Amino acid sequence: MTTASGVELGAKRLILTNVAAARHGLLRSPGFARWAVPLLVVLLSLAGFVVTTRAVSDERRNAAQRRAAAQSLEVQGQLDRARAFAIGLGNALEGERVANGRRFAALEGSATTTVGLTAAMWVERVTHRTRSDYERRIGAPITKSPGASIAGPAATYLPATFVTGVAVRPGADMALVPALAATLRDPTSVFAGTASAVASLAGQRGFFVVQGARFGHGAGSQGFLVVFVPANWLSVSQNLDPHRTAISLDGRPLNGALASAPVAGRSFESLTRRWRVDVIREPRTALQATLPWLAVAWPPATALLVYLLGRGMLRRRRAERQVDDIFDLSPDLLCVAGLDGYFKRVNPAFEQTLGYEAGELLARPMLDFVHPDDRQRTAERVGETTEGQHSSEFENRYIRADGAVRWLRWNTRTMPEKGLMYAAARDVTENRTLTEELAASRGRIVATADEARRRIERDLHDGAQARLVSTVLALKLARNELGDATGPVVELVQEALTNAERGIDEVRELARGIHPRILSAGGLGPALQTLARRAPLPVTIEMERHGRLPENVEVTAYYVVSEALANAAKHAHASAVRITVDLDDRRIVLTVRDDGVGGADPSLGSGLIGLHDRIAAVGGVLAVESGPGVGTSLTAQIPLAPPTAADADV
Numbered sequence: 001m002t003t004a005s006g007v008e009l010g011a012k013r014l015i016l017t018n019v020a021a022a023r024h025g026l027l028r029s030p031g032f033a034r035w036a037v038p039l040l041v042v043l044l045s046l047a048g049f050v051v052t053t054r055a056v057s058d059e060r061r062n063a064a065q066r067r068a069a070a071q072s073l074e075v076q077g078q079l080d081r082a083r084a085f086a087i088g089l090g091n092a093l094e095g096e097r098v099a100n101g102r103r104f105a106a107l108e109g110s111a112t113t114t115v116g117l118t119a120a121m122w123v124e125r126v127t128h129r130t131r132s133d134y135e136r137r138i139g140a141p142i143t144k145s146p147g148a149s150i151a152g153p154a155a156t157y158l159p160a161t162f163v164t165g166v167a168v169r170p171g172a173d174m175a176l177v178p179a180l181a182a183t184l185r186d187p188t189s190v191f192a193g194t195a196s197a198v199a200s201l202a203g204q205r206g207f208f209v210v211q212g213a214r215f216g217h218g219a220g221s222q223g224f225l226v227v228f229v230p231a232n233w234l235s236v237s238q239n240l241d242p243h244r245t246a247i248s249l250d251g252r253p254l255n256g257a258l259a260s261a262p263v264a265g266r267s268f269e270s271l272t273r274r275w276r277v278d279v280i281r282e283p284r285t286a287l288q289a290t291l292p293w294l295a296v297a298w299p300p301a302t303a304l305l306v307y308l309l310g311r312g313m314l315r316r317r318r319a320e321r322q323v324d325d326i327f328d329l330s331p332d333l334l335c336v337a338g339l340d341g342y343f344k345r346v347n348p349a350f351e352q353t354l355g356y357e358a359g360e361l362l363a364r365p366m367l368d369f370v371h372p373d374d375r376q377r378t379a380e381r382v383g384e385t386t387e388g389q390h391s392s393e394f395e396n397r398y399i400r401a402d403g404a405v406r407w408l409r410w411n412t413r414t415m416p417e418k419g420l421m422y423a424a425a426r427d428v429t430e431n432r433t434l435t436e437e438l439a440a441s442r443g444r445i446v447a448t449a450d451e452a453r454r455r456i457e458r459d460l461h462d463g464a465q466a467r468l469v470s471t472v473l474a475l476k477l478a479r480n481e482l483g484d485a486t487g488p489v490v491e492l493v494q495e496a497l498t499n500a501e502r503g504i505d506e507v508r509e510l511a512r513g514i515h516p517r518i519l520s521a522g523g524l525g526p527a528l529q530t531l532a533r534r535a536p537l538p539v540t541i542e543m544e545r546h547g548r549l550p551e552n553v554e555v556t557a558y559y560v561v562s563e564a565l566a567n568a569a570k571h572a573h574a575s576a577v578r579i580t581v582d583l584d585d586r587r588i589v590l591t592v593r594d595d596g597v598g599g600a601d602p603s604l605g606s607g608l609i610g611l612h613d614r615i616a617a618v619g620g621v622l623a624v625e626s627g628p629g630v631g632t633s634l635t636a637q638i639p640l641a642p643p644t645a646a647d648a649d650v
């Protein structure tokens with residue numbers, strides 16, 4: 001039992017864990033983002049389209065309602081003008097003495113222009129009893145409009161006595177126009193000013209505005225002033241479009257042939273009738289037609305923008321992270337320094353090499369960490385750099401936190417507009433030590449070799465040469481002793497003398513090649529003169545007089561001239577050689593130029609390479625210029641003293 005429930009519990013926990021893991025994994029998996037984001041964008045687009053379409057539709061309906069309200073107010077105003085016209089005309093008739101058609105037309109005409117209505121008539125109430133009096137008075141029978149006589153007698157007639165602006169003859173019975181007759185028979189509504197129902201008069205649709213009035217005195221002075229308002233007068237005087245606006249009176253369409261079903265309307269009471277103004281929806285504006293599509297477009301557009309911005313930021317952040325990694329991992333010393341003389345950022349290699357914390361390096365002026373002897377030239381170099389130049393391969397010494405000296409070689413780039421300087425340095429202390437040791441050992445080797453040569457030369461001079469000289473003297477004495485004698489002994493003595501003299505010459509020549517005695521004895525000037533004199537081609541020397549130079553300098557200079565003259569004689573086919581020696585307090589510059597065929601190539605022999613090594617051993621440099629056909633020029637710069645730290649500013 002226990003085991004079974006334990007297994008069950010374990011399984012349940014496992015399932016729960018799996019669900020949680022699945023949910024967690026789903027949210028974190030890149031696949032989820034790949035389909036969820038586009039889905040969200042599509043949903044937003046659809047929602048935007050629906051909401052915007054509905055908003056546009058609501059706005060159009062509201063606009064129609066507002067238009068209906070505004071137009072109903074306009075129509076009411078226009079109806080008020082029609083009634084004001086009728087009342088005004090009635091008031092004018094009130095005081096008139098003479099009741100006749102011409103006068104009526106004149107009064108009516110004076111009032112029409114301001115309102116735009118032209119058709120009006122004076123209608124009297126005539127009974128069957130007073131009919132003949134009436135017909136006599138107006139000189140015309142009561143007729144059925146438009147002129148046909150009435151079939152049988154009626155209790156009451158409503159003939160139009162005077163008529164203007166409409167084709168109705170005087171005497172035409174308006175009781176036969178039911179809409180008008182119904183209005184005229186209701187005295188209370190007439191008193192309030194009434195509009196008739198829609199009717200047709202002489203073939204024209206419209207309605208009547210009725211006003212009870214008096215005109216003159218006596219018979220016929222009591223009647224109705226009836227103004228005929230053509231159906232289209234309301235809309236034409238308002239500039240209303242009959243395809244978009246309809247006006248109804250008591251439920252009967254008065255005017256307007258709408259292009260589509262009305263969507264909004266406004267009812268109101270006027271002239272004791274119910275009026276209604278209906279409008280159709282306005283066509284969509286360009287903006288309203290575009291808005292739903294804009295709503296569709298903005299989510300993908302925003303998503304695209306966010307994607308592009310995000311991608312740019314991501315790339316930028318990645319690049320920054322890479323720069324940071326390089327900065328942190330670089331074995332070289334990297335820093336950003338301000339033109340104010342302080343470090344702004346240093347990498348870990350900086351801290352390790354100099355043994356200071358980054359905080360301390362940033363807190364103190366940069367020059368504080370530089371070796372006192374190098375501060376001035378460092379400051380000068382920084383000054384040059386801040387003027388916009390790039391500096392490379394500058395070397396100076398820094399003092400470590402533990403007091404040890406480290407040589408750093410710098411490459412810097414300045415950004416004056418940012419007030420910053422980017423610099424990379426490499427610790428070249430070991431290199432420099434090795435180079436210095438190498439130069440010193442080279443110098444020692446050359447010096448030792450020179451010393452050995454000098455000793456051999458002295459030994460030859462004092463030993464073999466001296467013995468040969470005494471042998472020659474002895475042989476000369478022996479030959480003198482022999483006098484004028486002849487024979488094999490004399491010949492042998494003579495031969496021995498000649499050989500001994502030749503031996504002296506050869507030993508002397510040999511000793512000179514090993515180490516020129518005149519150099520040790522007279523210095524560089526006489527030694528070079530001797531070399532020039534012995535050369536097989538004309539040699540000129542330009543050299544200022546000067547005192548003795550350090551021995552290694554004199555020896556080096558001597559061998560440069562010696563090798564150059566030998567080469568000119570051997571290879572150049574030159575006609576002349578020119579030697580110039582320039583000297584200042586730091587170095588000697590020696591140039592040997594021939595006018596031969598040129599084309600000297602150090603790799604083809606050992607002489608020029610040997611010179612190069614010898615000069616390098618004393619800290620100098622050799623330059624060979626030897627274009628074909630333009631002669632050969634050897635220039636050696638030899639320092640008078642061994643190189644110092646300042647010379648390391650390469």
Ligand SMILES: Nc1ncnc2c1ncn2[C@@H]1O[C@H](COP(=O)(O)OP(=O)(O)OP(=O)(O)O)[C@@H](O)[C@H]1O
Nearest residue numbers: 567568571572598599600601604605606607608632
């Ligand atoms: N003044 C010169 N004019 C023309 N060619 C020259 C001149 N000096 C040297 N050369 C060319 O350069 C080569 C190298 O010269 P280098 O002095 O090193 O060797 P080398 O004279 O041939 O032999 P050595 O070891 O005896 O000096 C020469 O072999 C020669 O071809």
Ligand SMILES: [Mg+2]
Nearest residue numbers: 567605607608
């Ligand atoms: Mg040579």
